Amino acid sequence: MEKWRRILRKSVTDAAELASRFDIPREEMDRIVSQFPVQITPYYLSLIKHKGDPLYRQVVPDVRELDESYLYQDPLAEDTHSPVPNIVHRYPDRCLFLISHVCASYCRFCTRKRKVGDSDKIKSSEIQRGIEYIKAHPEIRDVILSGGDPLLLEDSKLENIIKQVRQCEHVEIIRIGSRVPCFLPQRITSSLVRMLKKYHPLYINVHFNHPDELTPQAVEALAKLADAGIPLGNQTVLLKDVNDSPEVMKKLMQKLVRARVRPYYIYQADMVFGTEHFRTRVEKGLEIIKALRGWTSGLAVPYFVIDAPGGGGKIPILPEYVVSVTDQEIMLRNYKGEIFFYRQPQEGTKQQEAVPEFACPLARDEII
Ligand SMILES: *Cc1c(COP(=O)(O)O)cnc(C)c1O
Ligand code: SF4
Helix, strand or coil: CCHHHHHHCCEECCCCHHHHHHHCCCHHHHHHHCCCCCCCHHHHHCCCCCCCCHHHHHEEEEEEEECCCCCCCCCCCCHHHHHCCCCCCCCEEEEEEECCCCCCCCCCCCCCCCCCCCCCCCCHHHHHHHHHHHCCCCCCCCCEEEECHHHCCCCHHHHHHHHHHCCCCCEEEEEEEHHHHHHHHHHHCCHHHHHHHHHHHEEEEEECCCHHCCCHHHHHHHHHHCCCCCCEEECCCCCCCCCCCHHHHHHHHHHHHHHHHHEEEEEECCCCCCCCHHHCHHHHHHHHHHHEECCEEEHHHHHEEEEEECEEEEEEECCEEHHHHHCCEEEEECCCCEEEECCCCCCCCCCCCCCCCCCHHHHHHHHH
């Protein structure tokens, strides 16, 4: 058995063990776990420093998960945008292809709780139906393999799927979404990477939520992927008491960029049943973007998005940098809150004498 499989097998999945380890009432733990299973790799468990820390909160069940008075099973209406099982086709030119129900560890805030953690393997006949759907839809030029975690499939099974998707002439790029580099970096083996690099252009989006997750092992796994020419992006979920502070997010984004991962999205937490305690106010995300843009490398600034409830897709939420727009000029606010003017091109009129475009308000008054 491969080393990563052995590590994965040693994951904590037992409610009793976890309850005694973290001093949680057993009955409470049983009730939560019967709704959404627990699994934590020994590697990730070893990174938890104490009960209630940001890594603990992501994977250890919390009694507040049982409070499901509102919020939804399927907040993004993925099931209604699913023409065949395991395909979510919402946007014109790309689709999700869910090829695994299992993950290395289970995030308590998971948007796909309703599907994930089901130990039943996805049937190969279902996978085949997904591939047939992609083949029959020439408008699909971007296929996102997701789940669960695609990288928990055996190399040969994964290759079999990627190869067939690659054979569709209209599929230009393949992406994989995976939290394995965070939860089980040992899975990123040389043979996996050798297989993946045969199917370029292939992108991987990873999922890190806290700077402490970027351990030397995780960074090494990311380096292997980057060395194989796989462009890496990161998706972070904004979570209360995990990463809802500009300082933590800045550190996370900077560590990612250093590991050759381009931060792609910060998601406002979806309205998933049993995750109310993870949700922040939307203003928090705006505050975080304001604290990043201009203050650190543009490469370290992702989009902050809300995946619209009901299936509207991802909508970017931006701090207000445009103060006003007229025929003559646009009034802008920079990252420090200072005001600047940019003059519009004046069609039909003679070129006026040059006005410095980055003039501060005072300088502008002098010129006029
Ligand atoms: C997120 C998502 C995508 C990919 O969106 P991008 O903005 O292109 O990364 C595609 N389909 C569905 C259903 C999604 O939720
Ligand atoms: S890794 Fe992704 S799919 Fe798996 S439990 Fe976490 S959020 Fe859900």
